[in-house]
Amino acid sequence: MKRLISRRALVAAGSAVAASLVTGCEQISDAPSLRWILDFGQFMSLRAQRLLLSGQPLVREYTEAEITPDFPPNGTERPNSMQYFQMMISNFASFRLTIDGMVKKPLSLSLDDLKALPSHTQITQHNCDEGWSAIGQWTGVPLGNLLRTAELLPDARYVVFHCLDELVRTADGSGFYYESLDLFDAMHPQTILAYGMNGRALPVAHGAPLRLRVERQIGYKHAKYVTRVEVVDRLNRFGKGKGGFWEDRGYQWYAGQ
């Protein structure tokens, strides 16, 4: 009989949890006491997908005929600063990409310097976390090549992408877009800093003059208007410490799905 009672108690407890989850979703969906369940999901996804991708496979590439018209821009469509405006009207002649942080040889490259480097062109599918997807052609410099040229220091673990666009206007500048990857994705051959789209210069709405393409992750990881790539050993000194603009606002840092 003892077992039956404990089983009944278990069933009752289970139904209570189920009922409270379902009826009180609004209150409970972001309850700190349930956060561990969501963290478990994030941990499982990262671990499982890293295992699945251990051979560093490439994402499927499409033909030119499959490029979709009117690729929708997302996030900022034109950075709202004087600095950006002046750079834009001079056709980004004054733009410089800085690669610094935990590297032996920091780099500072103009757009022409970048275009003079060996380029990579890929026609890939862009997946927004909202559910839509589009196919575009991207031309740029593999990030791994730049990082190898700059020579990473032994403790380097992440690359942080600093952007020119302020997605939310704030007094303290915490609304500037930024993103980060670890070296597993940063060194992938299809991870590029793109200056060209669909055979032309990258449009302003898509992040001119330079944006990140990280094809095995969801849209918000693909930082636009990238001006600085900082190599670091930890992410906690940027923004709210979660590794990106959207990550600081409750989105997953690893967004492989």
Add this chain to the structure above:
Amino acid sequence: MAVAEQNPDADASRTVPQAPAARKPASTREVMYRHSVAVRVTHWLNLLFLILLLMSGLRIFNYHPALYWGNYGYRGVPSVFSIRAVEDAESGDPIGMTTLAGHIFITTGVLGVSFDDDGMPVAGAFPNWLTLPGGPGLGLARDWHFAMAWLFVLNGAVYLLFGLLSGHFRHDLVPAASELRPRHVLKDIWNHIRLHRPRGEAARRYNVLQKIAYMIVVFVLLPVMVLSGLTMSPAVTAALPFLFDLFGGRQSARTIHFIAANLIVLFVVVHVVMVLVAGVLNTMRSMITGRYAIRPEVGQ
């Protein structure tokens, strides 16, 4: 008509066979041990995970409430299904508009536009009370969806392993050849139409329509759900690009994911109706304690 033996034990309703194998001939008010612990536990966990998957999935859907066919789809591309909030040209009132294959349905109050507790219209494909979280929060919805997907898959793996190793699938789910004869199937369909409660020997096992329905859900719908969900992951398809070909592109996979989710909801509705028909107390008890009362054959 077959006449079953009368059970000489007057108080048989309190007796429980020691093992599932200890079967008596159809007898009055016999209680059998119908569902194993593994089936009962995975069943209720599955229900919890599926509810949370559905609710968080609907919240994700609300962020782009349109479905497409093929490789791509976004605002401006013709969709096969969409839910929108539009403004009435005359009154300016919000109208919920659902479009399916070119046919427009006004769905104000349910889809596209719903009303909050104060009767104020709220734009959004699925109403807030049906989604997780019950308002804006795509990051949170995705967190819940993927966490529940993992728990669902782990729970499903336990169920599949148990079903295969214990013989549950072989004994209880796979229909016998005799059950698949057209005559038997037709008779079972007729039993369902007239909401007939099974009695005696027939109540000891799942009927053939039930077996087929469970097998479709377990071996077709739920795997399609998982695989079409994985097809939306750019990381998973980097390693398993054939998933695109299996579903006909990422947006087709998303559409199939949505259709399969609807079919699972439809299954649950029918399942609950059947529980009511078969007797809610008896079936609920059997899914909680495992014990199921067999109603005697008619004519006793």
